[in-house]
Amino acid sequence: MELGSIVEFLNSKSILVIGATGFLAKIFVEKILRVQPEVKKLYLLLRAVDTKSAEERLHNEWDYLYLSLYMHGTIHAKCLCTALYSCVHVCVCMYILPRTHIEVTFFSLFVFSSAYVCGEDGGLIKENPFRLGTAKISTKLIDIGKEKKLVEEKLRNLHSVHAEESAITSYMKNYSSKRARMHGWPNTYVFTKAMGEMLLVHHNRGTVPLVILRPTMVTSTYHEPFPGWIEGVRTIDGVAVGYAKGKLKAFPFNPKLTVDVIPADMVINALTMAMVEHANRSTISEIIYHVGSSLRNPFKFSNFKELCIRYFVHNPLIDKDGKSIKVGKLTAFSSMASFRIYMAIRYSLALKVFHLAINTVLFQKSYKDKYIALERNLKRGMRMAELYEPYVFFKGIFDDANSEKLQRAATKTCSEAYAFNFDLTSINWEAYMMDAHFPGLVKHVLK
Numbered sequence: 001m002e003l004g005s006i007v008e009f010l011n012s013k014s015i016l017v018i019g020a021t022g023f024l025a026k027i028f029v030e031k032i033l034r035v036q037p038e039v040k041k042l043y044l045l046l047r048a049v050d051t052k053s054a055e056e057r058l059h060n061e062w063d064y065l066y067l068s069l070y071m072h073g074t075i076h077a078k079c080l081c082t083a084l085y086s087c088v089h090v091c092v093c094m095y096i097l098p099r100t101h102i103e104v105t106f107f108s109l110f111v112f113s114s115a116y117v118c119g120e121d122g123g124l125i126k127e128n129p130f131r132l133g134t135a136k137i138s139t140k141l142i143d144i145g146k147e148k149k150l151v152e153e154k155l156r157n158l159h160s161v162h163a164e165e166s167a168i169t170s171y172m173k174n175y176s177s178k179r180a181r182m183h184g185w186p187n188t189y190v191f192t193k194a195m196g197e198m199l200l201v202h203h204n205r206g207t208v209p210l211v212i213l214r215p216t217m218v219t220s221t222y223h224e225p226f227p228g229w230i231e232g233v234r235t236i237d238g239v240a241v242g243y244a245k246g247k248l249k250a251f252p253f254n255p256k257l258t259v260d261v262i263p264a265d266m267v268i269n270a271l272t273m274a275m276v277e278h279a280n281r282s283t284i285s286e287i288i289y290h291v292g293s294s295l296r297n298p299f300k301f302s303n304f305k306e307l308c309i310r311y312f313v314h315n316p317l318i319d320k321d322g323k324s325i326k327v328g329k330l331t332a333f334s335s336m337a338s339f340r341i342y343m344a345i346r347y348s349l350a351l352k353v354f355h356l357a358i359n360t361v362l363f364q365k366s367y368k369d370k371y372i373a374l375e376r377n378l379k380r381g382m383r384m385a386e387l388y389e390p391y392v393f394f395k396g397i398f399d400d401a402n403s404e405k406l407q408r409a410a411t412k413t414c415s416e417a418y419a420f421n422f423d424l425t426s427i428n429w430e431a432y433m434m435d436a437h438f439p440g441l442v443k444h445v446l447k
């Protein structure tokens, strides 16, 4: 494995980024332009109905980048909204793109998946590819074409009876999670990622260098472009935000288990290293990288909980009336069953009392409002717990042998290894959470 100079590699390269409005895409493009303004071209492909809205979207989504790159004077010259596959050396795809969608074969392909495509496996999870059609729980094969047809048929039926958009969304969400569970994956997100990986590897058949990156739970940036940058409430932050807002006082999670988080800029550094290393290879190869922390620098749910409490007790959020939101205990339930019992006791009794009160003439309106609010909280709490269940009780540890090998090769053979650090062991979780992540979450998401 030889890496050489990343800056030299990027000089005169054209890179296509598919899904360019996303968070990781922004970090990637910002970094490339910062370290190598002489990159030949960056083609940014994004979804929009026409050119005008594509341009508007680019400007809106990339507001921050325009500001930060203004001084480099590069972005207008380097970023185009059209894809010109034939001029591209490297293609980075921010979602699973079946290989069949790309007709040309000159470039290396780097595709983002998720470490949780492993479903609910435990133990040491290897960086192995899927075989086409292999389900998680049954010996039966998944017929991906049939899955696609089933979904299309359901959609067609719903449209033919003029169902409302909200009803269609809700029905399709339930239907697709049922299909996912039937084949052994806990939700549609990882099920579709797994099927995407299967198709990608199957159709690629070694024709282009293919790298599948499987990050774990991506958190705010560790260092670059500045510490704590994040967009939207992601992964485990739903718990931190609910707690900070004073809405979440109990949640199901096992404090002893590892919460596998990884700062976003480290994912991008790993991607860039892999990109250079693979482009330098003389033979075409396909490889999967886990990018996560659970094996080499584990961070426990108990640590996350303790730091979250400490941070928001000392730095409370301010509510709309300008008052500090007081937060206290955060109770962990180490199984979904015990959490369900807690929620039933905590809310059901109160709901019954309010229901009775609604039927009295006096107080009718105020009790009705309270009843609705309580019912909404109960539903929201349960929905969130169910969404998080596969992750908060996840017992696997992600083996990152390929990433580790890349890291070692980078240290030895890459002249800019320090600038593309993705050594997870270098992270001090407490310092990162307290000085970068939580402040970043407040500043960039809860502002």
Ligand SMILES: NC(=O)c1ccc[n+]([C@@H]2O[C@H](COP(=O)([O-])OP(=O)(O)OC[C@H]3O[C@@H](n4cnc5c(N)ncnc54)[C@H](OP(=O)(O)O)[C@@H]3O)[C@@H](O)[C@H]2O)c1
Binding pocket: 018, 019, 020, 021, 022, 023, 024, 025, 046, 047, 094, 095, 096, 112, 113, 114, 115, 214, 215, 216, 217, 218, 219, 234, 235
């Ligand atoms: N964030 C995490 O914690 C995490 C963890 C593990 C893996 N990953 C994976 O890493 C990748 C990037 O993550 P991110 O956090 O940057 O995600 P993100 O902010 O949601 O961005 C995803 C990008 O991909 C585009 N996209 C998604 N599906 C598409 C489709 N079918 N056709 C065209 N464009 C599509 C989105 O376009 P629109 O804006 O038009 O929707 C968006 O630009 C994703 O594949 C994600 O699943 C993320």
